[in-house]
Amino acid sequence: MTDHDEAGAVRPSTLAWVSRQLKAGERIVRTQALHGGITAEMRRLTIGTQHGDTRDLVLRSFVDPSFVEHAEDLLNRETDALTYLAGTRVPAPGPVAVDPTAAQCEYPSLLMTHLAGRTVLDDQGLETRIPVLARQLVAVHALRPAERPRTYEAWTTADAVVPPIGADAAAWAAAADVIRKPPPSYEGRFLHRDFHPGNVLFDVPSPSLAGPRITGVVDWVQTSWGPADLDVAHCSTNLALLHGPMWGLRFAEAYEEAGGVLAAAEDERLYWRLLDALAFASGVPWVARPWREAGRTELTTRAVEKRLDAYVTILMDALG
Structure with a gap:
């Protein structure tokens, strides 16, 4: 069973699409809303492995009508950039799967790897x-x-x-x-x-x-x-x-x-x-x-x- 708060809930078709991208024996055990985004909904997905460990993925979904119409270009551009960056020394997420036209998801979406660290917006430091x-x-x-x-x-x-x-x-x-x-x-x-x-x-x-x-x-x-x-x-x-x-x-x-x-x-x-x-x-x-x-x-x-x-x-x- 997936554990999530209401803000972190992933819509059914998108959840099913994500599940199809996982390795054998893996399942989504938790979803969490990530704050700070302006143009898209961001979700952190905790994946349980068949060995009892967990790993995290990040899901970006464009849901605002003003951005959905541009989502195909935006998501394809990001996917291309992340694919290229994987071979460089610039630390960036890795692309896992993309549905830029919402052919399988409720909204245009990109699934990518999760990076450690946090944003720092304080004056201190x-x-x-x-x-x-x-x-x-x-x-x-x-x-x-x-x-x-x-x-x-x-x-x-x-x-x-x-x-x-x-x-x-x-x-x-x-x-x-x-x-x-x-x-x-x-x-x-x-x-x-x-x-x-x-x-x-x-x-x-x-x-x-x-x-x-x-x-x-x-x-x-x-x-x-x-x-x-x-x-x-x-x-x-x-x-x-x-x-x-x-x-x-x-x-x-x-x-x-x-x-x-x-x-x-x-x-x-x-x-x-x-x-x-x-x-x-x-x-x-x-x-x-x-x-x-x-x-x-x-x-x-x-x-x-x-x-x-x-x-x-x-x-x-x-x-x-």
Whole structure:
């Protein structure tokens, strides 16, 4: 019998599909909802083996209608990325099975291996984690797959940007004008495209032992080909909203200290930073919710909007 709480329940057809992917003598003994995801339902499945041991798998299912229509592309892209990453030194889940069109499951789904570690979103210890995050992203950008993923997509346009209530109108108008220009030329890199602390698993030892170690990078559905600046910009924005605007600036410095190469011209760097930051304006409630679920209850929508406004203003002052 499967043990699960209501939030962790897996729908019947999907449960049957998962069961068909298991080894002889194995069965699902527990399902548990994983929090932190924005676009999909995530479940941790504990599998009992015929020898009395257990192992864990992770199930991603797209259930929101706005994402179901894109699920086939997203899940195929993630499956391709995970298959490629299995032969690299970047720690990522391994694909087990995929049903991108919901031919057998209630919703489009991907079954993958489970990685040890946990996400760390606290302010404490951030200074030691940022260089580790930066080194991991440099390693991602060093990958050269034989077949490139699709070219990145911008997640906003100048005309679509709506500043948060009370934002610095002049700074936001000037920022929108920056991304109204054609994108700068760039040297293409393999991008995670959604690299941030919520998609990185850490093994965090006690302070008396070695520093934090990354055990996995997850959520590869947006894998793309594009400028390293864009991945750095996305992690920078997340750090600015999670921990304060200056930490967003710090991450770009850490990336270069780790050997990463960013655009040489400041106006080009500013373009990519703002292209990402301004895209958050309409999505703050979505972004802040999993952070609060993870314990950062002070990060209300309004609090995060204020940090976003401050970050955009600082970018315009520092690089504009």
